Amino acid sequence: LCFVRGDHEVNETKVQNTVGAVELEMAEAELLAKAGTVGGYMGPVGLDPEKVIIVCDATVMNMHNVCCGANHEGFHYINANPGRDFTPTYVADIRLMAEGDPCPHCGAPIAKARGIEAGQVFKLHTKYSAAMKCTYLDENGKEQPMVMGCYGIGVGRTMAACVEQSHDADGMIWPVAIAPYEVLVVPVNVKDEASFAKAEEIYNELHKVGVEVVIDDRKERPGVKFKDADLIGYPLRVVVGPKTLQTGELEVKVRKTGEVSMLPLDSDYIAAIKEMLQKL
Ligand SMILES: [Zn+2]
Incomplete structure (x- = not known):
């Protein structure tokens, strides 16, 4: 009690x-x-x-x-x-800390804030090792049950925490390190053969140099694709369309900052994209 x-x-x-x-x-x-x-x-x-x-x-x-x-x-x-x-x-000391309690280190009042349990540690003592006869020999050569602990990281919780920290009104903003894909290639009009072929080419080139890339080749309006790209939160969005193909450029948008830059098609745009990813 x-x-x-x-x-x-x-x-x-x-x-x-x-x-x-x-x-x-x-x-x-x-x-x-x-x-x-x-x-x-x-x-x-x-x-x-x-x-x-x-x-x-x-x-x-x-x-x-x-x-x-x-x-x-x-x-x-x-x-x-x-x-x-x-x-x-x-x-x-068996009570829960309360707001305003003095800090054990400096005495200042403690403030409370919401947190997310992303992982946990449990000390299991010898409950399971004794039952399963999981033992070791001590310095006297005597069998002893091992003291067990279990440790876990919640992958789903970690992702949820990440989204809570990194998002805006349009959707999620994945950090590059854990983004499901680093780059999204969007052919504006899949019926336009030349620009669609270019988009596929860029997709293949990025794939070849080890960039995690996905292409949105759905027969949807550009607005729908852009909305989805923001919602899902790919760090970089590369847009290829008939207009930009004509001007010899491709459009790259940084999801986090909204910054848009035009890369000339006759430059090493693959290296430029990789460099942008490294800076994010
Ligand atoms: Zn303190």
Whole structure:
């Protein structure tokens, strides 16, 4: 049974670490009865330490003349005092940090901000290694169960976090390192043979030099393709159409900045595109 001040909340991880538990779960009424208490009226006074582990937050030990549950339905104690009226099995820091608490390093008040759990670490102790007889020999040649941990990175969560950090009103803006494709080639009009052939040629050239490239060869209007390109968030968009083919150029747009540049078709535009990607 864990006790904190009425305005505090229990941090389950801290409780786990204090008592060395692998997992915690809420006790049902039956288990509470066995421990000598009842939901809604739990208190540290009069509990049997043989039947239940009593964990008090350190702040509880500084309280005087407090009100707490009497472990009987409908009853509370007043003027309970730690030391005199109850003695916990463990006294530890088991409460959740709250806004305004002093920083343990510099004492300044702590501010809270929203975060995303992108990965996690669990200490599994010897629960599974003992069960599966996963052992090692210690310095005395004695078999010992290995202490296990498990570590994970959430790929989906990481991507979601990335999009949350990098987007605008038109859609996602992928960083080059994790973009599904680095470059999107858009033939403006797939029915125009010359410019479509040029677009395919650029696609193949980029592919050959190891650029992750995709071509939008759908029979859609340019506006639709451009909207989708922004929405999906390819770092670079290369546009080839009858007009730019005539002027001997291709248009490259940086998704992040919206910056558009024209590259001459008779230059080494593949090298130029690779250089732009490196700078992103
Ligand atoms: Zn600090």
